[in-house]
Amino acid sequence: MEIIEKAPAKINLGLDVLYKREDGYHELEMIMSSVDLADRLIITPLKTNEIIIKTNSGFLPTDRKNNIYQTIEIMKHAFHIQQGISVQLVKNIPVAAGLGGGSSDAAATFRGLNRLFELNATKEDMVKLSVPIGTDVPYCIYGQTSLVKGLGEIVEPLTHSMPSCWVVLVKPKLSISTPKVFAKLSLDELYHPNINALKKAIEQQDYFEMTQHLGNSLESYTMKKYPIVSEIKQKMLAFGADAAVMSGSGPTVLALCQKQSRAIRIANGLKGFCQEVYVVRTLKD
Structure with a gap:
């Protein structure tokens, strides 16, 4: 068995x-x-x-x-x-x-x-x-x-899954140690996303409002040390992502798109920049 x-x-x-x-x-x-x-x-x-x-x-x-x-x-x-x-x-x-x-x-x-x-x-x-x-x-x-x-x-x-959408994942050719990121953090310099507003938007199934509140306190450290992570995020937004944010301690950056065609366009635009590019769907509970 x-x-x-x-x-x-x-x-x-x-x-x-x-x-x-x-x-x-x-x-x-x-x-x-x-x-x-x-x-x-x-x-x-x-x-x-x-x-x-x-x-x-x-x-x-x-x-x-x-x-x-x-x-x-x-x-x-x-x-x-x-x-x-x-x-x-x-x-x-x-x-x-x-x-x-x-x-x-x-x-x-x-x-x-x-x-x-x-x-x-x-x-x-x-x-x-x-x-x-x-x-x-x-x-x-x-x-x-x-x-x-x-x-x-x-x-x-949460009472609902995140609103259904397409997700573009892009990982540059580097690996990041989460413990090392936390060891070097300067708490006074961190950006603090509004988690409560993000939670409320998801529970109300408001996709646009959700995209307004994505955020990651660890971005400032990782992007300063590895500028390519910031470049990926900026390219995603320039190519038309509804929102983009780094996942975890990085280096992967994710973009959210309501339309598959736009997700594919973002992925194609970044394939020459990074080898590991994925277009995926969100999972329903």
Whole structure:
């Protein structure tokens, strides 16, 4: 028996860094949603008690440094699973891109093992177990448009998905370490998007109003250090995007378009500038 799970990419429509906590981490407030660019996991039980991860990506470790491996260890311990597990990962989401690929892979592993072994774990159960793996994993377990707070462990699904539209994702040829970005942040210089206004616009299904409130506190640091990220955003807007914003700590920038023709025009305009360009749809809950 095998279980197949999709692991969709996440995007940040809004990301606000509120303050630095006493534990040294930063308090966040974000609006996240998911798109139909996805990794695929094939999960199979083994007769021998071992963990085997295989992937088509040469960039990913397949040992304990891998989020899938860590998730399997956590689930085996929490639910006393004695069987071994093999995971074949078909990687489609760019690595270290601000799209939560590794986190979504971990979330898909939680869901897949829950199904495979009929554990009857709730989303809340899995979220509690997922916190040590990464801040985006709790959101990816829910996988629907949500307000996300704290370190990422507080997930409040919104009453509606974000209004349906086309999303152009563009990743320049560089990778960004999220911990390093947060370590270098100057809180006094940050832009703070209006997360409440963004949330209200989504819940009212007002696409135009939503586009007016996209924002990311981390843009100022990443764009200053990597000017190509700013160039991508400006080109998207010049080519007619309804709105554009950096996802996560970058370097991927996303553009929203109501019309597919305009999304394709933006993608074509940027393909000569960056190799990794995707035109995708938003996912409905």
